[in-house]
Amino acid sequence: MTSSNIRLYNSLTRTIEPFVPQTPGEVRMYVCGVTVYDDCHLGHARSQMVFDTLHRLFLETGHRVRYVRNITDIDDKIIRKAREAGRPISEITGRYIDSFHRDMVRLGILSPMAEPRATEFLSGMITLIERLLSVGAAYPSGGDVYFRVRRFPGYGELSHQVLADLLAGARIEPGEEKEDPLDFVLWKGAKEGEPSYPSPFGEGRPGWHIECSAMSLHYLGPTLDLHGGGLDLLFPHHENERAQSEAATGVTFSRMWVHNGFVTTRETKMSKSLGNTRQIRNFFEESPYPEEVTREWLRYFFLSTHYRSPVDFTDQALASAKLALDGLYQCLALLSEAEETRQGAEDDAWEFRRAFMEALSADLDTPVALSVLHAAKSRINPWLASGRLGRAPADPGAVRALFELAGRTMGVLRVDPSRWVTGLREAGSKGPSGLTEEEISHLVILREEARKNRDFSKADAIRDRLKESGIVLEDQPGGPPRIRRI
């Protein structure tokens, strides 16, 4: 089962197109990873989440996914960071690669098929540069090697820029000896005190763009089905990658280009140069919830906006996302007590799946997919909440299957509902309330005794005290009260 109806917005054509891989049932997908000189922020989180969801969607629709995500471990900023810290480059990159991987685990991102590092691919890059030199698309100059932009007729097509306009903003750094201001560097000649590698063009290091061309060629061949990354990579990074790859291979570099929108704070782009970033690790460490809960909370928050729109990171929107997810978990908890039914089960399962998959297939419309979850919840909740009397309005098994589908594709609703509602960070430790589990249950017992004796003022006093600590008690008929943390 490899047929799918997935449509995606292609930045190259600026239209939504059917996604048709060159080999049926197999997806060759390359996404730009990170440059490892600092901890990742929420902008990286969103981007990885978007392409993770796409990755999962391809898997769900029966594709074999050959997903490659690079790590840039040699560049100016890394060198500067190492110099400032007085530490070796490898120590800096090692630290931030570890940090990146830790963040990917926190976010629940599926591992790619390969995660090549630039420094491991020097020979591939050198081969590619030699190829570009031999066809006249590149030239050596002053110890560097440059790509001859005007030699590539399609330059500017991806970012929809015309050469003349680009020229106005182009610049030549001191020491560069370009034929044309638009040309970009493929190989940087070694400078005093900088790390360098041997090459036929002399000692030096690769330019930024060439690694992606070399690595994608190595793992996925000359033509990708899909190339992704943040919108800020569109120009110049992807434009240049495309130019150099196609100049070298003579064939289409990527059939489809997908770019995600930014995370903003107060409606301005979150970026390191503006100093308004929020780190992923920082968000998790400050979260009052366990990691598995925080993960889904963040995922739900980001996926409740379409991937191409900007997302403003606000406390209010974040709180709203948590409450919406809580509602879904409430349904999941009730659902776990219900049996599968009866007639119509297959119809329900089919209908839910169809609606959900259609939303994701329509240019990854995750907000609509999430609304399908809420629609299913609304349909079955009255019946679940009223003791499951009479005919079920939908098959509980079908709703559960829908939630599992959401888990597989969007990475939400995977936590055990009882843990979702009551979980502390670690059993026995003090939670965000400042109370241990034992202290809480002791207070709950005291209150139950007071209630039994109809000493309601005492019972209410205990409940108020717990509430001040962020613990809400919900009395249930014929059972112990439920403990919920806010």
Add this chain to the structure above:
RNA sequence: GGCGGCGUAGCCAAGCGGUAAGGCAGAGGUCUGCAAAACCUUUAUGCGCCAGUUCGAAUCUGGCCGCCGCCUCCA
């Protein structure tokens, strides 16, 4: 200056030619010792403003206002 995006209820957010999904918050109700949760009902004659195209526009066209992004490293 060039290229592009956005502006939908108190907030978040879909829809992109056929008469406004969903979530959060709010209001009323059921339940409860009282609450909370849950459940039920309810909340945009209107989608920045003004023209126009159309039988019909939030959706298309033109103009205007406001906000944001890329063009330099950036997810």
